[in-house]
Amino acid sequence: MLAFALDHSKVLDRYDLVGTNTTSKLLESKGGLKIRAMLSGPLGGDAQIAAMVAQGEIEAVFFFIDPLGKHSHDPDIHTLMRICNVHEVPLATNPATASFVISEKTL
Numbered sequence: 001m002l003a004f005a006l007d008h009s010k011v012l013d014r015y016d017l018v019g020t021n022t023t024s025k026l027l028e029s030k031g032g033l034k035i036r037a038m039l040s041g042p043l044g045g046d047a048q049i050a051a052m053v054a055q056g057e058i059e060a061v062f063f064f065i066d067p068l069g070k071h072s073h074d075p076d077i078h079t080l081m082r083i084c085n086v087h088e089v090p091l092a093t094n095p096a097t098a099s100f101v102i103s104e105k106t107l
Contacts, residue, residue, distance in 0.1 A: 001064050004095045005031040011102050015059075018052065020045035046076035050083040060090040062098045 005012060005027050017035040019027065024037035038045040052058045061084050063077070084091040092098035 001062070002026060002030055004062070004064070004098055005033060008099070008102060009033060018049060018058065020049070041076065042073045044076070046073060046080045050076070050080040053080070053083045053087055053089050056087070058089060060092070060101050062092045062101075064095065064098075065093045 001023060009031060012033055017024075017027075017033060019035045019037060021037045021040040021043075024035040027033050027035055038048040046063075049058065049061065053061065061080065063080065065077070081091060081093075083089075090101045092101050
């Protein structure tokens, strides 16, 4: 996520960014981005972001997932993904998809 944010900081800086606590703090300190921090993921941050998606407050979600890893808060992650799909909010789970979402390319 940090490498992606650094590579795309000029574009990301145009948006009001929201993130889980640990990710937000990292991207602020290392990437210089302003990010509204929610709780950490295991403490409900993913669920907070899902609620914001459901209320129409989020335009796109970038949640990079380690496909080989397991998280204690997997149910919240899956809820966030489901809410994005229900509300047709773009969801990027890897840098390639996120790059496409913020690009001006069209199919």
